[in-house]
Amino acid sequence: MTAKPEDQTPPAAQAAEPQAAASEANAAQPDDPKAALEAEIASLKDRLLRTLADMENLRRRGEKDIADARTYAMTNFARDMVNVADNLRRAIESVPADAREAVEGVLKSVLEGIELTERDLLNTLERHGIKKLDPVGQKFDPNFHQAMMEVPDPSVPSGTVTQVIQTGFAIGERVLRPALVGVAKGGPKADAAPAQKPN
Numbered sequence: 001m002t003a004k005p006e007d008q009t010p011p012a013a014q015a016a017e018p019q020a021a022a023s024e025a026n027a028a029q030p031d032d033p034k035a036a037l038e039a040e041i042a043s044l045k046d047r048l049l050r051t052l053a054d055m056e057n058l059r060r061r062g063e064k065d066i067a068d069a070r071t072y073a074m075t076n077f078a079r080d081m082v083n084v085a086d087n088l089r090r091a092i093e094s095v096p097a098d099a100r101e102a103v104e105g106v107l108k109s110v111l112e113g114i115e116l117t118e119r120d121l122l123n124t125l126e127r128h129g130i131k132k133l134d135p136v137g138q139k140f141d142p143n144f145h146q147a148m149m150e151v152p153d154p155s156v157p158s159g160t161v162t163q164v165i166q167t168g169f170a171i172g173e174r175v176l177r178p179a180l181v182g183v184a185k186g187g188p189k190a191d192a193a194p195a196q197k198p199n
Contacts, residue, residue, distance in 0.1 A: 071129060071172040078130050078176055081121070082169050088118035089167075125169075133168035133179045135161045144168060146178040153184040160184045 091114050095103070100111060122132060133144055140147060140159050151162050161181045168179025 072174065074128065075171055075174075075176065078125065078128075078169070078171055081125060082130075082177055085118060085121050085125070086166070088114055088121065092118065130169055130171050130176060133170055134164060135168070135179055135181060136164055137161065140181065140183045144170065144175055144178060145181045147183045148180050149182045150185040151182045152186045154186045156184045158185050158189055 092111070095111060103111060126132070135141075135145055137156075138161050139157075140161055145161060145168065148165050149163075153162055156162060160183065161179075162184045163182035164179055165182065166177075166180040169176040
């Protein structure tokens with residue numbers, strides 16, 4: 001069966017249909033090109049500001065990471081050197097104070113040399129940001145101290161450090177090794193005084 005001539009759409013009319021659809025789509029968009037450009041400018045400005053903020057945050061984070069690396073890079077080495085300082089202190093304390101006064105000659109020179117070596121080591125550690133924690137008389141702070149025992153002592157406020165069993169050390173704002181301490185109990189309640197913080 002052949003199609004009737006009125007059922008067939010002429011080729012010119014078929015070509016006009018996509019053009020009409022495109023013109024309807026353009027009509028849906030704003031006719032004002034200035035408004036479209038302003039919207040695009042606002043969008044690009046927003047993206048630029050967000051990118052600049054991200055870059056500033058990245059720069060600050062990088063600076064903090066570099067500062068932390070400089071401060072804390074030698075933590076393992078410092079921990080080992082603190083043990084050397086402990087051994088020097090033990091060597092000095094192994095000689096009783098009264099015997100130290102009576103010592104003469106070579107042994108006296110050896111003791112003085114050990115004391116000078118310990119002092120120089122501690123000064124060198126401090127120059128590199130490693131501080132000695134000596135909390136006697138301060139309020140116990142679990143961030144910097146480790147309680148080894150409680151000492152009954154009603155003359156000082158409860159929770160006050162009365163003895164240092166092993167000296168602590170801090171590097172920057174971090175604890176390298178907590179001070180091992182004895183804490184008073186039985187006295188009046190301690191005030192909320194701040195504990196020793198490393199400088």
